[in-house]
Amino acid sequence: MNHARSYPAFLRDAVGVATDGGWPFYTWMTLLTALALVGVNAWAQQVVGGMGLTAMSDHVSWGLYIANFTFTVGLAAGAVMMVIPAYIYKDKAMHDVVIVGELLAVAAILMALLFVNVDLGRPDRAWHLMPGLGRFHWPVSMLTWDVVVLGGYLLINLHICGYLLYTRFLGRRPEKRWYLPFVMLSIAWAVSIHTVTAFLFSGLGGRPFWNTAILAPRFIVSAFVSGPAFIVLALQVIRRVAKVPIPDAPLHTLLGILRVTVLLNLFFVGSEVFTEFYSGGSHTASASYLFLGLHGHNALVPWIWTALAFHSVAAVILLSARAKEQLWLADIACALTFVGVWIEKGMGLIIPGFVPSTLHELVEYMPNELEWRVVVGIWAAGLIVFTLGIKIAVEIFAGRMRHQLPEVEPDEPQHAGGA
Amino acid sequence: MEDTSRRTTLKALGATLGAAAFARAMAPLAAWPEDLSIDELLQRHYKELSRDDMVRVLRRLEQETLDQYGAVVTIDDVRPIPEVQFGYALNLSVCVGCRKCAEACHVENNHDRATNQSYIRVLEIKNGSVDLAMGTVDYDHAVPKKGRSYMPVQCHQCDNAPCVSVCPIEATWKEPDGIVVVDYNWCIGCRYCEAACPYHARRFNWHKPEIPAEEINPDQAYLSNRVRPQGVMEKCTFCLHRTRKGRLPACLEACPTGARVFGNMLDPNSEIRWVLENKRTFVLKEDLGTRPRFFYFFDK
Numbered sequence A: 001m002n003h004a005r006s007y008p009a010f011l012r013d014a015v016g017v018a019t020d021g022g023w024p025f026y027t028w029m030t031l032l033t034a035l036a037l038v039g040v041n042a043w044a045q046q047v048v049g050g051m052g053l054t055a056m057s058d059h060v061s062w063g064l065y066i067a068n069f070t071f072t073v074g075l076a077a078g079a080v081m082m083v084i085p086a087y088i089y090k091d092k093a094m095h096d097v098v099i100v101g102e103l104l105a106v107a108a109i110l111m112a113l114l115f116v117n118v119d120l121g122r123p124d125r126a127w128h129l130m131p132g133l134g135r136f137h138w139p140v141s142m143l144t145w146d147v148v149v150l151g152g153y154l155l156i157n158l159h160i161c162g163y164l165l166y167t168r169f170l171g172r173r174p175e176k177r178w179y180l181p182f183v184m185l186s187i188a189w190a191v192s193i194h195t196v197t198a199f200l201f202s203g204l205g206g207r208p209f210w211n212t213a214i215l216a217p218r219f220i221v222s223a224f225v226s227g228p229a230f231i232v233l234a235l236q237v238i239r240r241v242a243k244v245p246i247p248d249a250p251l252h253t254l255l256g257i258l259r260v261t262v263l264l265n266l267f268f269v270g271s272e273v274f275t276e277f278y279s280g281g282s283h284t285a286s287a288s289y290l291f292l293g294l295h296g297h298n299a300l301v302p303w304i305w306t307a308l309a310f311h312s313v314a315a316v317i318l319l320s321a322r323a324k325e326q327l328w329l330a331d332i333a334c335a336l337t338f339v340g341v342w343i344e345k346g347m348g349l350i351i352p353g354f355v356p357s358t359l360h361e362l363v364e365y366m367p368n369e370l371e372w373r374v375v376v377g378i379w380a381a382g383l384i385v386f387t388l389g390i391k392i393a394v395e396i397f398a399g400r401m402r403h404q405l406p407e408v409e410p411d412e413p414q415h416a417g418g419a
Numbered sequence B: 001m002e003d004t005s006r007r008t009t010l011k012a013l014g015a016t017l018g019a020a021a022f023a024r025a026m027a028p029l030a031a032w033p034e035d036l037s038i039d040e041l042l043q044r045h046y047k048e049l050s051r052d053d054m055v056r057v058l059r060r061l062e063q064e065t066l067d068q069y070g071a072v073v074t075i076d077d078v079r080p081i082p083e084v085q086f087g088y089a090l091n092l093s094v095c096v097g098c099r100k101c102a103e104a105c106h107v108e109n110n111h112d113r114a115t116n117q118s119y120i121r122v123l124e125i126k127n128g129s130v131d132l133a134m135g136t137v138d139y140d141h142a143v144p145k146k147g148r149s150y151m152p153v154q155c156h157q158c159d160n161a162p163c164v165s166v167c168p169i170e171a172t173w174k175e176p177d178g179i180v181v182v183d184y185n186w187c188i189g190c191r192y193c194e195a196a197c198p199y200h201a202r203r204f205n206w207h208k209p210e211i212p213a214e215e216i217n218p219d220q221a222y223l224s225n226r227v228r229p230q231g232v233m234e235k236c237t238f239c240l241h242r243t244r245k246g247r248l249p250a251c252l253e254a255c256p257t258g259a260r261v262f263g264n265m266l267d268p269n270s271e272i273r274w275v276l277e278n279k280r281t282f283v284l285k286e287d288l289g290t291r292p293r294f295f296y297f298f299d300k
């Protein structure tokens, strides 16, 4: 097999598939592109006008961007909940669709990286963060660890997706030694990305709201909520829209995982709340601000109670027997709990760390329109990557995108395994 | 086949429209390079600049200040003096909360005028407590008010500084004389240090600072009070452009009550040494292990 010829062919066909489809596809992609461009434009304004165009301040110096960063890192880590059943428990049905999780990991990490980059006051100096080029403050700064683990996770998953799709494209069976070690690595790595991201916050002694050992476990558990929830919804859409015959089995596996993680997540929130409120003292101020409001400042109260309500309703739905038969009920639960984690591990986690400030000033924060535009833009960009990845994968797995062996090489020996 | 060529045309049209829209979306960036030179873009870290590099950078920055603000300034690279360890102490018994120190900082350090920025915040706390949660910075009445005491807070130049540890690119570090500085031309503006500082000592340049030319303090240093670029972090530097030349910090000189004591802690005859040896001093949030160099004390 001549890769020098077949790989460009793969890329060319991939571009072809990625730009070809019916009207629903074009409409969806046009919509996403338009939204992404709105985000690009908002970011460009922010770069020129300064971060002061956002609602952040010296009191609340991280906002919606870092909230979404945290959440998308979790989403990327959560994708591993397909990988584990597929490869460790050798779940055949899951194995057939595991590429969805791997593509989600890629898209989510890209979003996470975009979210940190739009948060930089000097994006023109982003190269200072490159190991080797700048001055990498490793291993002391947790942020450098995050650069390493996020970059690594992206590369590992790009390799896995790329390899699996390319070999299928060639009509071959993927060789285990070229991807299985990476899959195993990606499982451990997935845990590391969200752990390190939790350490970013929990390592700060001056912010009692974050400075707790349970933060990393809480992060991991909520990743195992948001990841499976998103994948269930994605699989449902792929079944309906792309007419891919995906059986119910992987959905049930994912819902089985969710049933546990949703409860665990609520349990961790409860433990945290108990410790904060029962012991009292000024350490409780942030938690009070979040859940009850503090001295008339209560901007986050509706957010967090919405999140908890969504989580609880989702938990009840998932535990009910009916959700096992009627998947649309499970879909609702997934959507609810996805939004729930987005609030709770996003705004609900970042903002109270700053309110009250370290000198106990109460300055609130609500993202402004520009920040929303940037955030919507990045989500649209992430969905573009995910949609295209899925579309290419579907075409390849259905055998519609397959390498045409050029006729001049009729005697190319067939590979051993045979697909 | 006709369908294929129609599709190709449509795709080409889509791509063109997309590219045009992208260009439109990025258009605001056109205003950016105005104050962004290639030299600045490629400038290395402070500690990697040779003497010659530094001189070139300083002249460029002076020129930029002239071009952008219309002010003639001198920017020096003022280095630490050997055998000097700076320390600062503040007498809470005599501080009256007049905020003269904060004002002096505002002027000395070329802070943005519109936001009335300063590295010092003065807390008013009800007597009977030194709990920050009981304090407010927003008091607006004649001082000193009965039953209140005052506590100015600024960077404590911590010996175990969390802001320094967290910075991913060593844009902020501790100098040999104990002052924690920021290289404004290296910082990427991630604001991790601002989240890490337990004393609200760091300030971010959310916008490009605006100062009328005639109000700009022309006596500047690279690591301290030169006019900061947009999008980078800044903080109190114990006025290193003054103190490393034997002068006192601007906030100390401005204080009408003599509440502030500054000096070289290694000098046995210094006033700061006397305070540290003879007064009962305390530091803020000692339990965090940050080991501040800024001490508070009471007369009695």
Ligand code: SF4
Pocket (backbone or CB within 6 Å): B154, B155, B156, B157, B158, B161, B162, B163, B164, B180, B196, B197, B198, B199, B200, B201, B202, B235, B290
């Ligand atoms: S007070 Fe804050 S900014 Fe100053 S050295 Fe300590 S941690 Fe850093």
Ligand code: SF4
Pocket (backbone or CB within 6 Å): B166, B167, B168, B169, B170, B171, B172, B182, B186, B187, B188, B189, B190, B191, B192, B193, B194, B232, B233
């Ligand atoms: S804002 Fe600047 S100084 Fe602070 S941590 Fe980020 S790069 Fe370092």
